[in-house]
Amino acid sequence: MTFRQFAFNNVKRNSRQYLSYFFSCMFSVAVFFIYAVIMFHPEIENYDFRSAVESGITAVEVIIFCFSFLFVLYSTGAFIKSRKKEYGILMTLGISKGQLNRLLILENSIIGLVSIFAGMLVGTLFANLFIMGFSNLLGLESSLGFQISWKAFLLTFVGYFIMFELNSLIVVWTLRINSIVSLFQGARAPKKTPKFSWIFAIIGFGLVIAAYYLAWTADMMNIGLRMMPILGLIIPGTYLLFTQFSVLFIHLLKKNKGLYFKKTNLLTVSELGYKLKDHARLLFFVTILSAVAFTASGVLYGVFESAETEASAYMPQDVSFLSKGEENIEKMDDEVSKFTNRLDQENVDYQSLTIDPVQAKTMVDESEAWVDMISYSDYKSLVELNGEEVTEDLADNEIIVMLAHAELTLSYRVEDELTLESENHQETLQAKVIPSIVNRNYHTNHTVVVSDQVYDDFAAVAEPNELYRYVDITMEDWVANAELTERATETMDREVVSGIDSKANFYLMLKNSLSYALFFGLFISVLFFLAAGSILYFKIYQDLDKDVRQYQALYRIGLTIGEMKKIATQQVAYLFFIPFILAVIHAGFAFKALQNMLESSILLPSVTLISAYLLVYAIYFFFIRGLYISKIKQVM
Numbered sequence: 001m002t003f004r005q006f007a008f009n010n011v012k013r014n015s016r017q018y019l020s021y022f023f024s025c026m027f028s029v030a031v032f033f034i035y036a037v038i039m040f041h042p043e044i045e046n047y048d049f050r051s052a053v054e055s056g057i058t059a060v061e062v063i064i065f066c067f068s069f070l071f072v073l074y075s076t077g078a079f080i081k082s083r084k085k086e087y088g089i090l091m092t093l094g095i096s097k098g099q100l101n102r103l104l105i106l107e108n109s110i111i112g113l114v115s116i117f118a119g120m121l122v123g124t125l126f127a128n129l130f131i132m133g134f135s136n137l138l139g140l141e142s143s144l145g146f147q148i149s150w151k152a153f154l155l156t157f158v159g160y161f162i163m164f165e166l167n168s169l170i171v172v173w174t175l176r177i178n179s180i181v182s183l184f185q186g187a188r189a190p191k192k193t194p195k196f197s198w199i200f201a202i203i204g205f206g207l208v209i210a211a212y213y214l215a216w217t218a219d220m221m222n223i224g225l226r227m228m229p230i231l232g233l234i235i236p237g238t239y240l241l242f243t244q245f246s247v248l249f250i251h252l253l254k255k256n257k258g259l260y261f262k263k264t265n266l267l268t269v270s271e272l273g274y275k276l277k278d279h280a281r282l283l284f285f286v287t288i289l290s291a292v293a294f295t296a297s298g299v300l301y302g303v304f305e306s307a308e309t310e311a312s313a314y315m316p317q318d319v320s321f322l323s324k325g326e327e328n329i330e331k332m333d334d335e336v337s338k339f340t341n342r343l344d345q346e347n348v349d350y351q352s353l354t355i356d357p358v359q360a361k362t363m364v365d366e367s368e369a370w371v372d373m374i375s376y377s378d379y380k381s382l383v384e385l386n387g388e389e390v391t392e393d394l395a396d397n398e399i400i401v402m403l404a405h406a407e408l409t410l411s412y413r414v415e416d417e418l419t420l421e422s423e424n425h426q427e428t429l430q431a432k433v434i435p436s437i438v439n440r441n442y443h444t445n446h447t448v449v450v451s452d453q454v455y456d457d458f459a460a461v462a463e464p465n466e467l468y469r470y471v472d473i474t475m476e477d478w479v480a481n482a483e484l485t486e487r488a489t490e491t492m493d494r495e496v497v498s499g500i501d502s503k504a505n506f507y508l509m510l511k512n513s514l515s516y517a518l519f520f521g522l523f524i525s526v527l528f529f530l531a532a533g534s535i536l537y538f539k540i541y542q543d544l545d546k547d548v549r550q551y552q553a554l555y556r557i558g559l560t561i562g563e564m565k566k567i568a569t570q571q572v573a574y575l576f577f578i579p580f581i582l583a584v585i586h587a588g589f590a591f592k593a594l595q596n597m598l599e600s601s602i603l604l605p606s607v608t609l610i611s612a613y614l615l616v617y618a619i620y621f622f623f624i625r626g627l628y629i630s631k632i633k634q635v636m
Contacts, residue, residue: 022111022114022115022118023534024071024531024534025068025072025111025112025115026115026118026119026122027119027122027527028064028067028071028119028527029115029116029118029119029120029123029160030119030120030122030123031064031123031523031524031527032061032064032068032123032156032160033120033123033124033152033153033156034123034126034127034130035061035064036151036155036156037123037130037131037152038057038131040149040151040152040155041147041149042147042149043145056516056520057520059520060520060521060524063524064524065159065163067524067528068160068163069166071531071534071535072163072164072167073167073171074535074538075534075535075538076108076167076168076171101172104168104172105165105169105172108164108165108167108168109165111164112161112163112164112165115160115164116156116157116160116161119156120153123156124148127146127148131145131146133519195247196245196247196248196251197244200240200243200244201240201244201245201247201248204236204238204241204243204244204245205240205241205245207233207234207236207240208233208234208237208238208241210237211229211234211237211589212589214226214229214230214233215592215593216589216592216593218593218596219596219597220596220597223593235288238284238287238288239280239281241284241582242276242280242283242284242287243277243280243281243284246276246277246280246578247276247277254270275571275575276578279539279575282535283578283579286532286535286579286583287579287582287583287586288583289528289529289532289535290528290529290532290579290580290583291582291583291586291587291590292525292528293525293526293532293613294583294587294609294610295586295587295590295591296521296525297521297522297525297526297609298587298590298591298606298609299590299591299594300514300517300518300521301518301522301605301608301609302591302594302598302602302606302609303510303594303602304511304514304515304518305602305604306598306599306600306601306602306605307507307510307514308507309598309599309600310506310510310598310599311504311506311507311510312503312599313599313600314404315501315506316386316435316436316438316439317386317437317439317472317473317474317501317503318473318474318475318478318485318502318503318504319472319475319478319485319489319501319502319503320438320439320470320473320499320500320501320502321335321336321339321470321473321492321497321499321500322441322443322469322471322497322498322499322500322501323468323469323496323498323499324443324467324468324498325464325465325467326464326467327464328495328498329467329468331493331496332469332496335492335493335496335497336352336471336492336497338491338492339488339492340352340473342484342487342488343484343488346481346484348476348481348484349476350473350476351385352472352473352474353381353382353385353471353472354469354470354471354472355374355375355378355381355382355469356459356468356469357372357441357468357469357470358372358373358422358455358459358468359371359422359443359444359462359465359468360372360373360420360421360422360458361420361421361422362419362420362421362448363419364401365412365413365414369444369446370443370445371401371420371444371445371446371447371448372444372446372447372468373420373447373448373450373454373455373458374447374448374449374450374455375449375450375451375452375455375456376394376449376450376451376452376455377452379400379437379449382437382438382472383437385474386437386474392432392434394451395451396451396453396454397429398429398430398431398432398450398451399420399429399430399431399432399448399449399450399454400431400432400433400434400448400449400450401414401418401431401432401433401446401448402433402434402435402436402437402438402447402448402449403433404436404440414431414433415431416430416431417430420448420450420454420458422458422461422462422463422466423462423463423466424461424462424463425457425461427450427454427457427458439499439501439502440501441468441499442499443468443498443499478502478504479507482503482504482507482508483504483508485505486502486504486505486508489502489505529613529616529617530616533616533617533620536575536576536579537620537624539575540624540628547568547632548631548632551568551632554567561633564632565629565632568625568628568629568632569629572621572624572628573625576620576621577617580617587610588606591606
């Protein structure tokens with residue numbers, strides 16, 4: 001048997017141990033390769049979005065590669081640690097340090113090459129599906145062709161081969177200082193009774209609660225300022241929860257004698273205390289990794305699904321056109337007819353309303369602001385056009401200030417008494433605030449409603465530059481006609497119609513930008529999530545020899561196979577689902593912060609996404625539990 005055959009047989013005989021590691025590496029390579037296929041697709045050169053796509057994918061590729069490097073480095077180190085006893089035996093039989101290093105490099109190279117080729121094969125099989133999805137995402141009339149550039153193969157192979165080899169050299173360097181005795185000791189280390197600090201445990205719990213409070217009460221105005229403090233609290237807080245509070249919790253469980261001495265709970269709880277303490281840093285890392293995956297994908301998916309509702313909240317009218325000044329108002333009808341003629345050609349039902357606001361200025365949110373005023377009669381017509389009923393009465397000495405959705409969220413302050421002032425007229429009125437029913441004005445900050453008499457007084461003396469014309473159009477099924485609306489408004493003269501706003505434009509902008517983010521970010525989140533599960537698997541497998549000896553001792557003192565399977569299942573489940581549950585709670589408060597800024601509910605999208613992650617995690621858990629228990633049963 002040659003040295004290469006010896007290395008190959010080592011990998012083959014440890015294939016079960018390397019299985020999760022191999023699939024995680026293969027998935028990483030496949031995702032990297034698919035993005036590279038799209039980045040180097042020859043047909044993208046013909047489109048204007050080429051630079052934006054290349055920039056986005058380049059950033060994603062860097063993130064995937066850097067994360068893969070750290071993941072492979074950790075995983076390789078974990079496997080080396082679990083096999084130190086084997087290497088000690090080889091050195092006792094006469095293998096030199098150089099030959100051992102060569103063996104390690106060969107083994108890791110074999111796994112790396114197989115992962116690279118398998119990943120590129122899987123990527124090739126699914127590349128066409130992703131190309132069609134990406135074409136649909138960009139709204140291309142015809143899908144990009146199924147073409148894979150040789151650059152994608154070269155970049156993936158060279159990049160990941162260098163990464164695997166560099167990781168091998170790093171691991172070999174870390175192993176060089178070990179003596180034969182230390183290698184024989186393997187991953188074993190004498191256990192000490194887990195200790196904790198009441199102070200640090202309480203501080204950790206307090207930090208997490210403080211972070212939760214900041215997230216729960218965040219809004220659009222302060223979320224930017226709170227983001228870094230939340231991270232600064234949640235990360236050290238989570239670390240202290242695992243290193244201190246978890247041991248305290250186990251300590252309190254042991255004091256509950258009725259629970260602690262019930263059936264096999266004594267064994268489960270006692271061993272869990274050691275495992276939580278031994279694996280605290282690992283569980284902390286897995287929790288943060290999973291929380292990032294849940295939060296990133298959940299926020300993107302939640303906003304993506306609520307795009308229609310958010311468009312309706314920020315754009316009350318389906319389509320609106322605005323002109324300023326007498327000269328533009330005279331030309332406006334011809335420009336609006338371009339749009340309505342297109343609707344008539346496509347047999348789209350619609351209703352329209354034309355009103356003539358007048359400009360003035362007043363104080364809103366403690367600063368001087370330009371406003372456009374409409375009469376109470378026009379206001380009622382707008383409300384009725386929207387299929388609603390007027391609920392506000394208005395006296396001659398009153399003014400209604402309409403605040404947009406974002407302004408209401410930010411709690412804009414409006415004085416009880418406002419003075420409206422134009423170039424030739426002035427009125428002081430009693431103010432009240434309602435949600436806006438008109439789209440934003442390109443020229444002024446807010447729209448106000450005054451009585452017909454007050455409006456006539458301002459309009460009668462208004463200067464030509466203080467006159468506006470606002471055309472509101474309500475369409476049948478604006479979502480289905482969103483792209484038609486966008487195309488029809490592109491032909492209008494923007495100098496004449498200075499303000500063109502629609503739910504369709506806002507909706508498509510939100511959908512397109514979030515589609516890019518979802519496409520670029522979702523697979524990174526999945527990669528993080530799968531890596532978190534794989535890291536747990538590596539740690540469990542690394543401790544397997546030690547756990548087997550423990551179960552052998554339990555078997556000799558009389559525990560049945562069924563009882564040991566129950567204990568093993570509980571311990572593996574705790575290690576798997578404690579970080580998962582904590583990550584879900586972390587993400588839940590992040591979703592609450594997002595909900596505070598959105599009009600629509602993101603509960604269903606969030607639950608759907610977390611349920612999908614839970615399903616994958618449960619499959620992963622049962623797979624690893626099966627391997628773990630089968631290994632224990634083999635030595636009974």
